[in-house]
Amino acid sequence: MSTCAILTDTTLCTGCERCVEACREDNELGPDVPRRWKSRIDDLSSTRYTTILRRKSEDKPGVHFVRQQCRHCVDPACVSACLVGALQKTPEGPVIYDDARCMGCRYCMIACPYGIPRYTWEKPVPYIRKCDMCYDRVVDGGKPACVEACPQKATIFGDRDELIAEAHRRIKENPDKYVDRVVGETEIGGTSVIYISDIPLDFLAFNPEMGDEPLPKLTWAALSKVPPIIGGVGAVMTGAWWIIGRRMKLAEEAARDKRQDKATDEKALDSVQTSDEQ
Amino acid sequence: MKRLWIPCKPRMNNKNSHMNTRLIILKTTLWALVGTLAMVTVARGIFGLGATTALSDAMPWGYWNALKMSVVALAAGGFVLAGTVYVFGVEKYRCFVRPAILTAFLGYLTFVTILLYDLGLPWHIWHPIVYPQGHSVLFEVAICVMLYLTVLLLEFAPVILEYRWFGHSVFRLIHKILKRVTIPLVITGIVLSTLHQSSLGSLFLITPSRTHELWYSPVIWVLFFVSAVGLGLMMVMAESFFSAWFLGRKLHADLLSGLGRAASVVLFVYVGLRLGDLALRGLLGSAFDGSWQAWLFLLEISLSALVPATLLSFRRVRTSVPGLAICAGMTIFGMIGYRFNVSVVTFLRQMAYFPTWAELAASFGIVAAAMLVFIFFVERLKVYPEEHGDSADTPYGFALKGNYDPGTVQSLLPDSLRAVRRYSLAAIVAAAATLAFLPAELFSTSGLPKTPVAAARTVDGVMLARVSGHGHEISLVGSDSTDSMGNGRASLMMIDGNRNGRLVLFPHKLHVKAFGGAASRDTCVTCHHGNMPFDQNTSCAACHRDMYTATDIFNHASHAAKLGGNEGCAKCHADPAQAKTRTTATACAECHDDMLLADSMIEPPQDDMTGCAAGYMNAMHGLCVSCHEYKAMSEPETYGAQFGDCVTCHRDVDDSDLRRMKPYVMHTLAAEGK
Numbered sequence: 001m002s003t004c005a006i007l008t009d010t011t012l013c014t015g016c017e018r019c020v021e022a023c024r025e026d027n028e029l030g031p032d033v034p035r036r037w038k039s040r041i042d043d044l045s046s047t048r049y050t051t052i053l054r055r056k057s058e059d060k061p062g063v064h065f066v067r068q069q070c071r072h073c074v075d076p077a078c079v080s081a082c083l084v085g086a087l088q089k090t091p092e093g094p095v096i097y098d099d100a101r102c103m104g105c106r107y108c109m110i111a112c113p114y115g116i117p118r119y120t121w122e123k124p125v126p127y128i129r130k131c132d133m134c135y136d137r138v139v140d141g142g143k144p145a146c147v148e149a150c151p152q153k154a155t156i157f158g159d160r161d162e163l164i165a166e167a168h169r170r171i172k173e174n175p176d177k178y179v180d181r182v183v184g185e186t187e188i189g190g191t192s193v194i195y196i197s198d199i200p201l202d203f204l205a206f207n208p209e210m211g212d213e214p215l216p217k218l219t220w221a222a223l224s225k226v227p228p229i230i231g232g233v234g235a236v237m238t239g240a241w242w243i244i245g246r247r248m249k250l251a252e253e254a255a256r257d258k259r260q261d262k263a264t265d266e267k268a269l270d271s272v273q274t275s276d277e278q
Numbered sequence: 279m280k281r282l283w284i285p286c287k288p289r290m291n292n293k294n295s296h297m298n299t300r301l302i303i304l305k306t307t308l309w310a311l312v313g314t315l316a317m318v319t320v321a322r323g324i325f326g327l328g329a330t331t332a333l334s335d336a337m338p339w340g341y342w343n344a345l346k347m348s349v350v351a352l353a354a355g356g357f358v359l360a361g362t363v364y365v366f367g368v369e370k371y372r373c374f375v376r377p378a379i380l381t382a383f384l385g386y387l388t389f390v391t392i393l394l395y396d397l398g399l400p401w402h403i404w405h406p407i408v409y410p411q412g413h414s415v416l417f418e419v420a421i422c423v424m425l426y427l428t429v430l431l432l433e434f435a436p437v438i439l440e441y442r443w444f445g446h447s448v449f450r451l452i453h454k455i456l457k458r459v460t461i462p463l464v465i466t467g468i469v470l471s472t473l474h475q476s477s478l479g480s481l482f483l484i485t486p487s488r489t490h491e492l493w494y495s496p497v498i499w500v501l502f503f504v505s506a507v508g509l510g511l512m513m514v515m516a517e518s519f520f521s522a523w524f525l526g527r528k529l530h531a532d533l534l535s536g537l538g539r540a541a542s543v544v545l546f547v548y549v550g551l552r553l554g555d556l557a558l559r560g561l562l563g564s565a566f567d568g569s570w571q572a573w574l575f576l577l578e579i580s581l582s583a584l585v586p587a588t589l590l591s592f593r594r595v596r597t598s599v600p601g602l603a604i605c606a607g608m609t610i611f612g613m614i615g616y617r618f619n620v621s622v623v624t625f626l627r628q629m630a631y632f633p634t635w636a637e638l639a640a641s642f643g644i645v646a647a648a649m650l651v652f653i654f655f656v657e658r659l660k661v662y663p664e665e666h667g668d669s670a671d672t673p674y675g676f677a678l679k680g681n682y683d684p685g686t687v688q689s690l691l692p693d694s695l696r697a698v699r700r701y702s703l704a705a706i707v708a709a710a711a712t713l714a715f716l717p718a719e720l721f722s723t724s725g726l727p728k729t730p731v732a733a734a735r736t737v738d739g740v741m742l743a744r745v746s747g748h749g750h751e752i753s754l755v756g757s758d759s760t761d762s763m764g765n766g767r768a769s770l771m772m773i774d775g776n777r778n779g780r781l782v783l784f785p786h787k788l789h790v791k792a793f794g795g796a797a798s799r800d801t802c803v804t805c806h807h808g809n810m811p812f813d814q815n816t817s818c819a820a821c822h823r824d825m826y827t828a829t830d831i832f833n834h835a836s837h838a839a840k841l842g843g844n845e846g847c848a849k850c851h852a853d854p855a856q857a858k859t860r861t862t863a864t865a866c867a868e869c870h871d872d873m874l875l876a877d878s879m880i881e882p883p884q885d886d887m888t889g890c891a892a893g894y895m896n897a898m899h900g901l902c903v904s905c906h907e908y909k910a911m912s913e914p915e916t917y918g919a920q921f922g923d924c925v926t927c928h929r930d931v932d933d934s935d936l937r938r939m940k941p942y943v944m945h946t947l948a949a950e951g952k
Contacts, residue, residue, distance in 0.1 A: 014924045016924050035328075036328075036334065037328060037333070037334030037335050037336075044335075045335070046335075077484050080413045080414060080484070081414055081415075081416065082411055082414060083406050083411050083414040083416040083417035083420055084402075084405040084406055084409040084410075084411060084417075085409050085410075085411040086409075101402075101409050102398070102399060102402065103397055103398070103399050103400075103402035103403060103405045103406075104397045104398020104399040104400070104402070105396075105397060105398075105416060106338040106339060106398065107414070107416050107481070109335070109338035109339075110338060110339055110484075110485060110488070110625075111484045111485065113487055113488075115335075115336075118335050119327075119328075119335060119338060119398070120328075121326070121327055121328025121333065121334065121335075122326070122328050122329075123326055123328075124324060124325060124326035125326070125398075125399065126326060126327060126328070126398040126399075127398070127399075151920075151923040151924055152924065205487065206487040207486070207487030207488075210486065210487050215484050215486070216484070218483045218484055218486065218496070219413070219414075219415050219480060219483045219484050220413065221483070221496070222415070222477070222480040222483055222499050223412075223413065223415060223418065223477075223480070226418060226473060229469070229473055229476075230469055230473070233468060233469045233472050234466075237365050237465045237468050237469070238465055240365050240366060241364070241365040241366075241367075241461060241465070244366055244367045245367060248367055
């Protein structure tokens with residue numbers, strides 16, 4: 001099945017931040033206000049769903065611009081973490097969020113390997129905020145606002161498989177320019193926002209060496225053991241109760257029998273004695 | 279300290295004023311904490327999480343969450359003891375079952391209460407029932423907690439139903455039924471506890487890249503379960519000490535020693551599993567690499583398990599009351615530490631997190647409330663069944679309702695009101711004190727940290743209209759050289775506009791003019807907000823976000839004058855061998871070390887860019903882009919709609935360096951073949 005995706009070629013980005021502005025306008029985000037919980041103003045926040053990171057590289061001169069946004073993972077950790085299904089991976093590709101379902105546990109923020117979801121901490125009634133790949137536009141057959149705004153076509157929108165092919169084509173054409181890696185093709189199960197770049201993009205994840213296995217598999221390893229645990233613990237406990245209870249009962253009966261035997265013996269002895277006396 | 283440990287015989291409250299004082303001090307303190315909680319609750323409800331906690335996007339889970347994990351682990355004694363007595367038939371521990379189940383029940387109630395504070399939308403707490411998402415570990419936790427809370431209530435209900443109010447035959451029937459289903463209830467409770475004690479650990483399976491390797495483990499759920507069993511046993515012990523010390527209950531030292539032995543075995547198993555898991559995955563070495571995490575790990579595992587388990591394996595420790603108490607204390611502290619380390623400490627990376635006092639006060643208040651409920655139940659119900667009915671001088675019970683604090687100062691009020699009055703006073707005073715603390719603390723946490731502001735002052739200065747371009751040149755009159763230059767000598771105002779303790783020249787008149795003149799309604803309020811509460815004037819950086827990149831912020835003449843003419847040159851141009859240019863000069867921040875605001879839109883100067891004056895890119899963009907954009911809008915037919923886009927200038931440059939544009943003039947000259 002084909003899903004939508006965004007390919008960002010960081011070598012084409014000039015850092016003009018038109019995408020950021022377009023995102024701000026389209027989502028009616030309002031101005032960025034410095035707040036305690038926003039570590040840097042150029043990082044993502046609940047009023048900035050995409051941003052341009054400026055990075056320097058040791059071997060490549062100049063400043064490199066890398067657009068930061070939700071990666072819309074193929075098998076998203078946040079979706080698997082959400083206990084009420086407020087975060088959903090849509091069939092079209094975007095990962096979307098439903099205000100009405102959210103209970104505010106913030107497990108998605110913990111689970112995300114890229115640290116993307118943000119919270120409207122300043123509000124007494126807070127919600128999760130992150131890029132939704134302009135889901136409304138995408139369902140109507142349009143492009144995300146950021147892609148539409150890019151004057152350099154540094155960030156393009158299309159079918160995920162086609163974009164991955166395009167990314168490989170660009171790398172093949174210019175092997176000296178690019179790092180030979182399509183970031184997001186397979187990492188942690190793959191993402192719908194993929195990058196090609198002339199510098200390593202390890203800084204985009206908390207840990208660059210996380211393998212290709214999607215994170216939800218890690219939790220499923222434990223979750224799948226729930227039915228056996230219910231059955232196993234229940235059976236062992238019931239069995240233990242029955243066996244131990246029966247043993248105790250038997251021991252008690254044996255003790256009583258012994259007492260009774262003793263009593264009967266004494267009685268018999270008594271009767272013998274009485275009969276003797278008679 | 280010896281005196282604190284109660285000998286192994288029951289002490290009766292109304293016969294021992296010493297005990298009363300202790301209990302009264304405890305209860306008054308607890309009530310004061312509950313009073314504080316009331317106000318913090320109001321603040322949390324009105325202002326929200328961001329204003330009352332230290333949580334942030336970098337640390338979305340904090341102290342409340344770790345505490346939730348801890349209270350659930352502390353409540354593990356309930357299922358361990360119920361299982362030991364009902365399933366495994368170790369009857370001698372029966373006296374611990376009721377208090378253990380009560381502790382567990384209150385532990386889970388505490389969990390749910392803290393959850394109500396910690397959830398962003400606590401009124402959606404019921405959502406997991408209607409929107410289940412079975413692939414979430416948190417869903418399993420939620421359902422298990424819900425079910426287990428019900429099971430605990432049913433397990434404890436017979437104790438409540440024994441109270442004299444429930445004499446009706448219906449209640450007796452319910453009591454009878456509940457007694458009959460004890461075994462199924464206990465087994466269900468064990469299954470549910472096994473599931474979610476472990477799944478609290480499974481929560482962190484999804485964070486392999488964030489959790490530190492010494493705490494992350496694929497079998498963390500096994501570790502959580504085993505540690506909870508050990509901790510549960512210790513908690514039963516601690517709870518016995520509490521009841522003996524404060525409530526005059528009998529201390530069964532012989533039985534506690536048995537519990538200690540069991541706990542020792544369980545804790546050794548835990549240490550073995552934890553270290554074995556690390557060793558198998560080849561990570562044991564990082565426990566000794568000298569990092570703070572390694573030291574924390576060693577401290578945690580020694581305190582939580584290794585030391586108490588070793589101590590408890592000695593008979594001498596196990597049979598001494600202080601020995602047992604110290605071991606229980608260590609394990610409880612250490613295991614709470616384990617929960618905190620897993621859910622808070624290992625996540626600390628970029629941003630430091632320390633809970634606000636509101637977070638701390640709320641948790642203390644909730645735990646205090648739980649302790650008050652515990653005391654309330656112990657005073658009125660047969661939580662310790664064996665002590666009731668065996669003697670006439672039972673201190674607590676139905677006959678003495680309202681008189682649970684005997685030995686207080688005589689008063690005209692009836693006994694029942696005396697205690698209530700004292701405790702409500704404590705609660706109200708604490709609440710009022712909290713209220714007094716609230717506003718300033720709360721508002722400062724939500725925005726930027728407050729900085730002291732210096733009062734404005736006037737200085738003599740020179741202000742000249744710039745010959746070319748906008749704006750004025752302003753400088754201080756510091757020496758003869760500047761004085762001789764200026765004929766526009768004026769009294770200038772200096773304000774601490776950036777609230778960093780540094781006064782800067784501020785042309786007030788020019789600002790008034792720029793904002794539309796004093797006649798306009800909106801002019802003054804742009805900076806001065808009138809009498810709005812807790813408000814200050816707008817800081818310079820609110821508008822001048824880019825002031826540090828502008829070239830004309832640096833007044834060379836003024837600096838030369840202030841630093842003492844020619845002798846002062848070397849202060850900035852330190853190396854006489856180098857050309858005296860901006861790039862070789864001392865960085866502005868060397869002297870003006872707090873010039874750049876933490877939240878300024880502008881990045882601090884990069885390492886290769888000394889000084890704060892505009893770089894080439896900023897200068898070019900500032901000069902060209904606005905005009906280009908204007909022309910593209912106003913005369914698209916002449917210049918084309920793309921005239922304002924980046925590609926207009928950044929075209930056909932070398933692939934290797936797309937973002938560096940050759941000077942346009944050079945480019946044009948090259949194109950013309952000159």
